[in-house]
Amino acid sequence: MNIFYNEKTKSFHMKNDIVSYQFSIEQGKYLTHNYWGKAVSDNQSKSDYRYADRSFSVIPNEIKGREFSLTTLPQEFPGDNNGDYRESALSIRYKDGSFNTALEYDSFEIIEGKPGIDGLPATYISRDNEAKTLKITLVDNSKKLEVHLFYTIFENYGVITRSTEIINNNVEAIEIEKLLSASVDFDHSNFDLVQLPGAWGREREIERDKLSRGVHKLDSKRGTTSHTYQPFMALTDPDTTEHSGEVYGMHFVYSGEFVANVEVDEYRKTRMQMGISPEHFSWKLNKGDIFQAPEVVMVYSDQGLNKMSQDLHQLYQNNLIRGEHQNKERPVLINNWEGTYFDFTEDKIENMAEEAASLGIELFVLDDGWFGKRDDDLSSLGDWFEYKAKLPNGLKALAEKIKSKGLKFGLWFEPEMISEDSDLYRNHPEWVLKAKDSAPSQGRDQFVIDYSQKEARDHVLNQMKQILDDVPIDYIKWDYNRNMSELGSQNPAIRDGEVAHRFILGLYEMLENLTSTYPHILWESCSGGGGRYDPGMLHYMPQTWTSDNTDAVARLEIQTGTSMTMPISSMGSHVSAVPNHQVNRITSLKMRGDVAMAGNLGYELDVTQMNDDDKETVRNQIDFYKENRSLIQFGTFYRIISPFDSKDSTSWMIVNQAKDEALMYFYKILDRANTLSARVKFKGLQPEFLYQVNKSESCYYGDELMNKGIYIDPVVPVEGSTEPHPIGDFRSEIIKISKVTND
Numbered sequence: 150m151n152i153f154y155n156e157k158t159k160s161f162h163m164k165n166d167i168v169s170y171q172f173s174i175e176q177g178k179y180l181t182h183n184y185w186g187k188a189v190s191d192n193q194s195k196s197d198y199r200y201a202d203r204s205f206s207v208i209p210n211e212i213k214g215r216e217f218s219l220t221t222l223p224q225e226f227p228g229d230n231n232g233d234y235r236e237s238a239l240s241i242r243y244k245d246g247s248f249n250t251a252l253e254y255d256s257f258e259i260i261e262g263k264p265g266i267d268g269l270p271a272t273y274i275s276r277d278n279e280a281k282t283l284k285i286t287l288v289d290n291s292k293k294l295e296v297h298l299f300y301t302i303f304e305n306y307g308v309i310t311r312s313t314e315i316i317n318n319n320v321e322a323i324e325i326e327k328l329l330s331a332s333v334d335f336d337h338s339n340f341d342l343v344q345l346p347g348a349w350g351r352e353r354e355i356e357r358d359k360l361s362r363g364v365h366k367l368d369s370k371r372g373t374t375s376h377t378y379q380p381f382m383a384l385t386d387p388d389t390t391e392h393s394g395e396v397y398g399m400h401f402v403y404s405g406e407f408v409a410n411v412e413v414d415e416y417r418k419t420r421m422q423m424g425i426s427p428e429h430f431s432w433k434l435n436k437g438d439i440f441q442a443p444e445v446v447m448v449y450s451d452q453g454l455n456k457m458s459q460d461l462h463q464l465y466q467n468n469l470i471r472g473e474h475q476n477k478e479r480p481v482l483i484n485n486w487e488g489t490y491f492d493f494t495e496d497k498i499e500n501m502a503e504e505a506a507s508l509g510i511e512l513f514v515l516d517d518g519w520f521g522k523r524d525d526d527l528s529s530l531g532d533w534f535e536y537k538a539k540l541p542n543g544l545k546a547l548a549e550k551i552k553s554k555g556l557k558f559g560l561w562f563e564p565e566m567i568s569e570d571s572d573l574y575r576n577h578p579e580w581v582l583k584a585k586d587s588a589p590s591q592g593r594d595q596f597v598i599d600y601s602q603k604e605a606r607d608h609v610l611n612q613m614k615q616i617l618d619d620v621p622i623d624y625i626k627w628d629y630n631r632n633m634s635e636l637g638s639q640n641p642a643i644r645d646g647e648v649a650h651r652f653i654l655g656l657y658e659m660l661e662n663l664t665s666t667y668p669h670i671l672w673e674s675c676s677g678g679g680g681r682y683d684p685g686m687l688h689y690m691p692q693t694w695t696s697d698n699t700d701a702v703a704r705l706e707i708q709t710g711t712s713m714t715m716p717i718s719s720m721g722s723h724v725s726a727v728p729n730h731q732v733n734r735i736t737s738l739k740m741r742g743d744v745a746m747a748g749n750l751g752y753e754l755d756v757t758q759m760n761d762d763d764k765e766t767v768r769n770q771i772d773f774y775k776e777n778r779s780l781i782q783f784g785t786f787y788r789i790i791s792p793f794d795s796k797d798s799t800s801w802m803i804v805n806q807a808k809d810e811a812l813m814y815f816y817k818i819l820d821r822a823n824t825l826s827a828r829v830k831f832k833g834l835q836p837e838f839l840y841q842v843n844k845s846e847s848c849y850y851g852d853e854l855m856n857k858g859i860y861i862d863p864v865v866p867v868e869g870s871t872e873p874h875p876i877g878d879f880r881s882e883i884i885k886i887s888k889v890t891n892d
Contacts, residue, residue, distance in 0.1 A: 150304040151191075152259050152281050158195035161257070163283060163300060164188050167307035168449045170300070172196075172225050176209075176217060178253035180225040180287065180298075182334045185309075185397065187451045198223055198336070203416075207232040221416060223334035226287065226298055226313070228252045229327075235420050236364060236410050239315070240327035240427065243292065248326075252287040252296055259283055263301045263310075268654055270402055270688030271444045272301075272310055272468045279304050279468075293319040303468070306460045307449045313424075313442040317434040325432040329408075329424030331399060331445040338362075338413040341387055343396075343454070345379035345710055350698040350731055352376050352679035353710030355793045359387065360413060368408040368426050372597070372633025372649055376680040380407040381714050384421060389453055391788050392832070396450040396457045399423045400714055402469070403443035404685035405653035406430070429636050431646025446684065454713070455788055455832075462716040462786060469684060470691045470719070472664060474671050478778045479692060479718065479749040480557060481509065481771055482624070486516035487699065487725050488755035491524050495540055499550055504756045506554040508764060509771040512624055513551050514559035519544065521571060527594050530566040531573030533612040544620045552621060559624030559671075560616070564609045565656065566595045566630065573608075580605040582652070584637025584645055592631030601643050601651035606659050617667055627690065629676040653685075660689040673721060679707070682715065692719045692749055699725035699753055701736045701744040702818055702879065705792045705799040708747060717803070718782040722748030724767075726755070736879040737865055738763055740816070742770040743881035746781065747801055747814055750774045777812060777885070780805045784812075787832040792818070804833040808851075809888035811840075815861045817880040830858035831886075840886040848889055 150165040160173035160183070171183040173196045181196045206220035209232065219233040229237040230249040241250050262277035274280045285298040297314040311331040317323050340360040344367055345353040367378045374380050380401035386394045399421065401407050406426040413419050423445045434440055446464065450457040466475070483505045485493060502513045520536055521529025529536075535544050548558040567574050567581060569591070574581070582599040583589035589596055600606045616622070633652075637645035664672060672690035674681060678697035686693065693715075696707045704722065711720055722745040727735045745751065752767070759767070774781070781803055789800035797819045804811040815829060834840065834851035841848050842859070849859065862875045863882035 150281060150302060152283050152302065153191050153194065154257065154259070155194055160194040160196070161283060162191050162194040163281075163302040163309060164191065165302060165304055168302075168309065170302070170309050174254045175222070176212060179219070179222060180254050180285065182223040182225050185333060185447075186395065186449060221418070223336060223418070224332070225285075226252065226296065226332055228289075235414055236412050236422060237327065238329045238332040238422060238424075239296070239325070241292070241294065242324040242326055244321045244323070250289055250292065250294065252289055252294075255286040255288045257283060257285050264299070266312060266441055266444060268657060269441065269443050270469075270657060270685045271312070272402065272446065272464060273471075274468060292323075293317070294323070303464070306464050307457075308460055308464055309447045310444050311447060312444045315434070315440050317436060317438055320436055322433055322435045325430075325434055325440055327424075327427035327430070328440065328442050329422050330401070330442045331424065331447060332420065332422045333397075333447070335384075335419040335421070338417040338419045339387065340384040340419060341389070342411055343383040343385055345381055345713060347376050347379070347679075347710070349376050349677050349680065350696065351703065352682070352696050352707055353379055353713065354706060355710050355713065355791070357385075360384070360411065360419065362413045362415075362417070365411040366408060368428065369406045370426065370428050372406060372636065372652065373404055373629065373676065373681050374407060374683045375632060376677070378409075379714065380409065380423070380683055382409045382411065382421070382423070383454070383457065384411070384419070385454065391455040391791070392453040394451070394453050396448075396454055397421070398448040398457050398461075400446045400448070400461065400684060401443065402446060402684040402688070403653070404656070404681055404683050406649050425650060429646065429649050431644070432650070433644060433647070443685070458713055458788075459785055461714050465684060465687060466716045466718060466783070469688055471688065472691065473668055474691050476783070479671070479782060480511035481774060482512035482514055482559065482751040483510045483756065484514040484516055484626075484723065484751060484753045487730055487753045491518040493518065493539070495542060495547055498547065500757050501755065502551045502554055502556055505752070506556050508756065508767050509775070510556065510752065512557040512559055514561065514624060514626060515547075516561040516626070517563075517628075519560070528568045528570035530563055530568040530595050531571045531598065531609070533562065533564075533609070533616060544616065548620050548622065557623035558621060559626060560620070560622050561626045561628060562613060563628040563630060564613060564659075565598055565600060567598050568595050577605070577608075579639045580608075581639070582633060582637070582648070583635045583639060585639065585641075587635045587637065590634045592634070595631060597631065597633050599638050599640070599648070599652070600655035600659070601638050601648045602640050603655065606655050610659055610662060613663065614666070617670070622670060624671045624673065626673045626675055626694065629681055657685070657689070664689050679711065682711065687715070687719055692721055694721045695748065698731045699723050700729040700732045700734050701741045702734060703732060704744050705816055705818070708744070709788060709791055709793065709799065709801075712786055712788060712801075717748060717784070717786055720748035721751060723751040723753040724770075725753045738766050739865070740879045740881045742766070743814065743883050744816070746770065746774050746883065747803075749782065773883075780810055780812060785833055789813075789829060789832060797821070798827060800829055802832055808833065808835040809838065811886050813861075813884040813886070815863055815882045815884070817863050818878065820876055820878050820880070826860040826862050828858045829861050831855050839889040841889050842886050843884055844887075854886070
């Protein structure tokens with residue numbers, strides 16, 4: 150891993166054993182992109198872009214001739230209104246109303262390690278030799294504007310991170326209308342665009358389309374990242390598969406409104422960009438002030454999409470997630486939500502906990518309904534004190550009883566929300582997020598608290614701390630159940646164009662306070678399931694509730710799409726009752742367990758209503774999961790068969806670091822008459838190792854399993870029969886292979 154600067158060619162080259170990234174200074178001041186891809190030698194890092202006289206291209210004033218033009222130049226950070234007609238990376242409005250910004254190269258600095266980013270989540274390093282950082286300074290001298298571009302290359306990943314910082318050295322204030330974090334130009338458009346759109350209950354669907362002319366925009370205008378689009382995109386070669394071909398990905402370490410642009414221009418060149426969405430953003434920067442944009446993770450793979458995912462998983466596990474739970478095995482939990490909804494008593498919760506403990510469950514989570522006067526979703530958000538009519542002995546006594554049964558205790562909060570029917574709203578209606586002189590819309594009969602107001606978020610913080618200081622809590626589920634609208638603040642000192650970003654900064658400030666004050670608590674992020682499942686939240690909360698949809702079949706797509714970017718250790722996955730509460734589907738307890746055991750296993754049903762056979766099944770599931778928990782949560786993940794490609798089957802695989810143990814997951818969704826068994830090929834094994842299958846007498850070498858494969862015939866339990874059937878819908882099988890040892 151190194152960063153090279155060639156004084157003769159005025160070019161930069163960042164490289165490790167996996168990836169190279171090159172750019173140079175052209176005409177003494179224009180930062181020109183040269184290469185991003187597989188690692189190459191540090192020989193020709195200078196620009197070899199072919200200049201030509203192209204009609205209707207404009208030439209910078211000081212340039213002689215017609216060949217050099219910003220209209221076509223591949224740039225690192227394009228300015229605005231300067232002859233480059235493609236999407237800009239920044240847009241500044243000056244006091245006189247002008248908006249032309251022409252950035253020029255000024256200087257560079259190579260930094261050992263990786264600087265942090267104040268107030269924002271970001272990847273980090275544990276030792277200086279893990280990474281190197283290049284800081285480029287660009288200036289617009291006429292506007293007295295300074296822009297810093299930060300590039301960090303890591304030692305062991307095909308990853309480069311980028312972020313942007315802007316400083317106003319003018320005597321007059323400026324308005325930042327757009328400031329992106331990363332921009333890359335390619336000299337062709339022979340790409341497919343891969344994205345992860347979705348909706349509530351069907352998050353992160355994998356969509357792949359051939360790139361065409363024009364601007365392709367993914368974004369959020371909803372205040373947070375939202376269910377609708379993941380702040381991720383990838384460009385791939387048309388022939389790229391899961392396990393071969395080139396991939397160029399970007400992922401935003403941010404939880405607010407974002408934009409991801411891909412533009413193909415008239416010469417079929419491609420510009421790829423990511424940053425804060427300019428839709429609701431306008432930031433006043435006074436003299437001497439600094440604005441820091443969030444970080445973008447840029448990932449390259451020449452071994453397909455699955456290798457891209459593996460690099461992101463390792464980076465996030467080792468260099469984004471923090472705290473004492475970073476590498477700790479996650480407990481098997483039960484959440485009472487789908488088992489009781491709001492209708493519970495102390496006795497009911499204690500009985501569920503008693504039964505859960507007998508099954509081997511380790512953590513009981515009390516969900517919505519314990520606070521204020523919360524008997525439904527129409528009231529009490531913002532009133533974070535115990536509901537004595539429902540819990541007459543209080544939370545502390547309940548938690549202690551649950552912990553006396555050998556369980557840990559967890560609690561649900563929705564700290565960013567306020568109900569109209571609440572003491573908080575009656576006392577502080579001015580804390581509702583809304584544009585000035587507007588009527589706020591309701592979502593789920595609730596408003597959003599204006600976290601750009603410090604007094605408002607400090608009030609909620611102090612309420613939470615009173616609970617956390619009094620009650621022995623091991624786990625918090627932090628929910629967020631509506632999108633923002635009428636973005637603005639009732640505080641006249643806060644400009645509406647700054648509210649969305651200030652909200653997120655306020656949220657991060659609060660999360661930093663809580664997670665550092667209560668480091669023993671395992672924090673789980675939730676937003677109606679996976680509506681805010683992004684790297685920004687992962688920095689503070691090491692796991693996320695993947696989706697409110699707990700149906701096993703629906704979860705195959707949801708968890709496959711989630712695995713595109715997020716590590717398995719962060720993925721909450723629960724077994725729920727049937728018919729499923731979201732899609733009304735009936736699947737076997739085995740199928741539901743086999744899907745949930747590909748993430749952080751939990752249960753979300755009333756275990757006191759289960760029959761003895763089902764309880765025994767659950768015990769066996771939990772025993773198997775605990776035996777293999779470290780492998781599942783921290784192993785190397787492979788997508789073998791995608792439900793987006795094959796609608797009747799799905800297969801995943803997880804291999805440990807030593808490659809001496811692995812789990813193969815296979816799911817048959819819809820069966821057909823008179824078909825052959827499925828032959829499935831394994832991935833990631835050591836070719837010369839001999840592996841035993843399911844503790845049976847069957848043994849295969851790694852190269853046999855990976856190249857030849859084996860037949861898999863999942864079975865489904867049949868009511869009234871002791872023998873399961875190898876035919877039928879919704880069947881599953883988990884195969885464990887272990888290296889055969891000589892002793």
